[in-house]
Structure formats: C-alpha cells, structure tokens
Amino acid sequence: MLPSQCQVALKEWAVTVQALSLGQxxxxxxxxGIHEESKDFRVIHPEFLLYPTFEHQREDLLQPESQPxxxxxxxxxxxxxxxxxxHYARVEELIEISDQEKVDDLSPHYxxxxxxAQSRFHWKPMLPLAVILLRVxxxxxxxxxxFLPEYKGCTSWVDILADVPLGQLQPVLSDEKFQHRVxxxxxxxxxxxxxx
Numbered sequence: 335m336l337p338s339q340c341q342v343a344l345k346e347w348a349v350t351v352q353a354l355s356l357g358q359x360x361x362x363x364x365x366x367g368i369h370e371e372s373k374d375f376r377v378i379h380p381e382f383l384l385y386p387t388f389e390h391q392r393e394d395l396l397q398p399e400s401q402p403x404x405x406x407x408x409x410x411x412x413x414x415x416x417x418x419x420x421h422y423a424r425v426e427e428l429i430e431i432s433d434q435e436k437v438d439d440l441s442p443h444y445x446x447x448x449x450x451a452q453s454r455f456h457w458k459p460m461l462p463l464a465v466i467l468l469r470v471x472x473x474x475x476x477x478x479x480x481f482l483p484e485y486k487g488c489t490s491w492v493d494i495l496a497d498v499p500l501g502q503l504q505p506v507l508s509d510e511k512f513q514h515r516v517x518x519x520x521x522x523x524x525x526x527x528x529x530x
Contacts, residue, residue: 336471339497340422342379345490348386349396349404353445354470355384355421357506360515361443362466364490365457384421384470385492388412400445413478417485419498420476421506423468426516429523430462431455437463439522443515465523467516474501 346354346362353359388408393401412418431437437455441448455463477498485492507515517527 336503337381337500339499340381340383341494341497342381343383343385343417343419343492343494344379344423345385345387345492347391348388348407349391349400350445351384351386351421352403352407353400354423354468355472355506357470357511359444360468360470360507360512361440361519362468363437363440363444363451363454364464364466365454365461379491380425382423382491383419383494383498384423385417385419389488395447395450396445397441397447403445415481416478417481417494418476418478420473422471422473422500422503424471425466426469426512427467429465429467429520429525431465431523432462436523439524440465440519443519443522465519467519469512470506471500471503472506473503 350359350362354362391404391408393404396404434452434455437451438448441451444451479494479496479498482495485494505512520527
C-alpha cells in the first residue's frame with residue numbers, strides 16, 4: 335500500500351532525478367554524503383521523496399547522451415526559495431558491491447561516466463558501494479515547499495518540515511518493465527534473476 339504523504343527526502347542531482355522520473359534509470363549508487371552523521375551512507379528510509387539538487391552537477395561527469403539533459407535543466411529558470419517535488423521512490427532492493435569491474439558493468443544502467451561512478455566506489459575503499467534499486471512513482475501533482483537553511487549542505491537525507499501530499503501515485507515503469515530492468519541490472523552483476 336502506497337502512502338498519501340511523505341516527510342523524508344533523498345538528495346540527488348537534478349539530472350539524475352530527471353532520469354529516474356523518466357524511467358531511464360532505476361538505480362542509485364551511494365557511499366555517503368559528505369556530512370552524514372555516521373560519515374557513510376545508510377538506507378535509513380526505505381521510502382522517500384526525490385529532492386533534485388543543483389550543486390556539484392557537471393556535464394563532464396555524465397555520459398555524452400545525458401549531457402544535453404543537464405544543459406536544458408540548467409537553462410530553465412528556477413526559484414532558489416523553494417524545492418519542487420514531483421516524484422517519490424521506494425527501495426526495492428539494496429545490493430552491495432566491492433569489485434570495481436562490477437561498477438563498470440553497471441554503466442549501461444546509469445547516466446554518469448564510468449570514471450564518476452568509480453570515484454563513488456573508491457571513496458572510503460574499505461566500504462562496499464550500495465547499489466539501490468528504486469521503484470519510482472509520479473506524484474499526482476508536483477508540490478513546491480519553501481527552502482529552509484537546515485535543508486542545505488552535503489547530506490543525503492532531509493526531513494521536510496511539513497508533510498508533502500503525494501496524491502494518487504503512478505509508477506514510472508509498469509511492473510513488467512520494472513522487473514525486466516531489475517533483471518538486466520542483476521544480469522550485469524552476474525546475479526541470478528527472477529522471471530519477467
């Protein structure tokens with residue numbers, strides 16, 4: 335059962351949120367936000383709003399076919415005094431990988447360059463990289479909430495002051511397409527896959 339409201343958000347590059355919202359990508363890779371309390375990333379919330387951020391995005395960190403999307407996003411006017419939420423996500427599975435080759439094997443499934451994905455892998459090399467498989471849902475209506483100073487900074491998780499109404503959520507990908515994508519990702523990692 336899907337919720338009707340949410341107060342927790344996960345920060346991610348706006349261009350990545352867009353790829354997730356269009357069904358072009360169904361995973362995130364994380365080790366941590368710079369200022370996480372524990373200094374490393376934890377999936378402490380299995381469901382959350384996708385919080386598009388504009389800090390640290392760079393064209394040269396994206397695969398060539400994804401670079402125009404970033405240019406278009408950056409060209410659009412935006413109100414720095416608010417955050418726009420349009421999508422909600424649920425963690426379907428968490429896979430930890432400790433092999434750099436596996437990061438490269440995932441490259442057809444993400445919009446970043448292999449070098450950028452590897453940089454996430456190599457940060458804190460003793461820790462595995464979390465590959466987070468996400469089921470993404472479109473909110474009934476986009477919701478704008480005021481930006482507050484406490485939302486700033488390089489943390490992954492943000493508690494939004496007010497509950498954000500989700501309305502009737504619609505999955506970005508059908509059940510069949512989503513399962514096919516999950517199977518492709520797991521196949522890239524050499525894992526056993528379920529039936530489509």
